[in-house]
Amino acid sequence: SLFKPKLVTPLPFSTYVSRIYLMKLKEDDDACREALRSGNLMLFHKLAPLVRRNKHGVCQSPRITTPVEQILEKLGQDKQLVNEAVLMSSTESNEPQFCLDVDLQQNGMEMLCGGVFMDIRKAFLMLRTPDASMVAKGQALLRWHQTHGFCSATGHPTVRNQSGSQRVCPNSGITYYPQMAPVVMALVSDGSRCLLARQSTFPPGMYSALAGFCDVETMEEALRRELAEEVGLEVETLQYSASQHWPFPQTSFLVACHATISPDKTELSVDKAELEDARWFSLEEIQAALQMKTPPLNRRSELPGFWVPPAVAVARRLIQEWADQQQ
Numbered sequence: 001s002l003f004k005p006k007l008v009t010p011l012p013f014s015t016y017v018s019r020i021y022l023m024k025l026k027e028d029d030d031a032c033r034e035a036l037r038s039g040n041l042m043l044f045h046k047l048a049p050l051v052r053r054n055k056h057g058v059c060q061s062p063r064i065t066t067p068v069e070q071i072l073e074k075l076g077q078d079k080q081l082v083n084e085a086v087l088m089s090s091t092e093s094n095e096p097q098f099c100l101d102v103d104l105q106q107n108g109m110e111m112l113c114g115g116v117f118m119d120i121r122k123a124f125l126m127l128r129t130p131d132a133s134m135v136a137k138g139q140a141l142l143r144w145h146q147t148h149g150f151c152s153a154t155g156h157p158t159v160r161n162q163s164g165s166q167r168v169c170p171n172s173g174i175t176y177y178p179q180m181a182p183v184v185m186a187l188v189s190d191g192s193r194c195l196l197a198r199q200s201t202f203p204p205g206m207y208s209a210l211a212g213f214c215d216v217e218t219m220e221e222a223l224r225r226e227l228a229e230e231v232g233l234e235v236e237t238l239q240y241s242a243s244q245h246w247p248f249p250q251t252s253f254l255v256a257c258h259a260t261i262s263p264d265k266t267e268l269s270v271d272k273a274e275l276e277d278a279r280w281f282s283l284e285e286i287q288a289a290l291q292m293k294t295p296p297l298n299r300r301s302e303l304p305g306f307w308v309p310p311a312v313a314v315a316r317r318l319i320q321e322w323a324d325q326q327q
């Protein structure tokens with residue numbers, strides 16, 4: 001078959017079993033409301049996450065542990081707003097974690113919380129990967145609630161549970177759950193080179209692995225279709241590497257794979273409507289790009305002609321794995 005499963009995918013040490021009780025908060029509104037009083041919050045303003053530098057200059061997404069009711073009261077706002085928080089998960093130290101979007105008094109909020117609300121694209125380049133992932137998750141949940149206030153069958157307002165894990169239409173009885181759009185991403189290799197491409201919206205010089213949204217189809221079908229459409233290549237094998245939730249343009253679920261094609265059918269036919277450029281890169285070019293810090297701005301804020309995405313992007317993991325496999 002097309003798909004060659006990876007036999008062993010080592011996962012980092014997990015505390016999921018001890019954290020499972022927190023998932024009960026999803027179903028128990030009272031327990032969830034109680035947890036919200038003591039749990040920590042990740043704040044957003046119009047979906048821009050709060051970001052702060054710690055004393056070492058490292059950018060972080062701070063968890064607000066001062067009761068948000070107090071902050072809201074100080075700003076003269078209705079403290080019930082805190083009940084709009086959504087349960088995200090639990091932290092590594094077993095505390096429930098929530099996110100909340102406040103569309104009010106940006107400056108006052110920033111002063112009281114000691115940070116700035118930053119566009120998520122910028123925040124993604126400054127935060128470390130675990131914080132960036134949490135920010136992406138919080139934004140996705142909050143955006144989903146903001147855009148699913150009405151039942152798409154009856155037009156009636158939907159009602160959320162306290163944790164925000166679902167919304168129900170009291171009229172039709174339909175339950176809605178937060179969703180992601182599945183995307184398949186592949187780093188294609190012809191045996192000695194790998195294929196990277198850029199869209200005109202990427203920062204100048206950045207090339208990444210190919211990706212495309214799945215229609216109602218399998219991942220294998222989506223990958224074959226995308227590669228045929230975008231670069232005119234026929235896939236031979238596919239190997240799963242990792243997955244990632246990605247906030248651009250909105251909540252996608254990226255499934256990242258390595259793909260191979262036959263070394264005698266490597267000619268590209270690039271769809272210029274989708275891609276600005278697609279090229280084969282040698283191991284030497286890839287290794288040089290992996291050495292650069294990202295984004296690789298020099299003193300005059302110029303970007304080099306070729307660089308690869310930062311560590312927060314699963315595409316970089318694919319590129320690193322490919323380079324490691326060539327040694």
Ligand SMILES: NC(=O)C1=CN([C@@H]2O[C@H](COP(=O)(O)OP(=O)(O)OC[C@H]3O[C@@H](n4cnc5c(N)ncnc54)[C@H](OP(=O)(O)O)[C@@H]3O)[C@@H](O)[C@H]2O)C=CC1
Binds near residue numbers: 209246
């Ligand atoms: N993490 C990483 O390293 C990388 C991530 N990506 C991500 O992968 C995803 C897909 O990549 P991309 O090449 O743009 O995808 P596609 O190749 O599928 O092209 C995008 C087009 O697909 C259509 N489309 C179909 N379904 C959707 C949907 N659910 N949401 C939005 N557009 C849809 C839109 O066309 P139309 O407007 O005509 O309807 C859109 O312009 C994006 O989220 C991108 O940010 C991509 C590269 C690297």
Ligand SMILES: [Mg+2]
Binds near residue numbers: 210211212213230
């Ligand atoms: Mg694409």
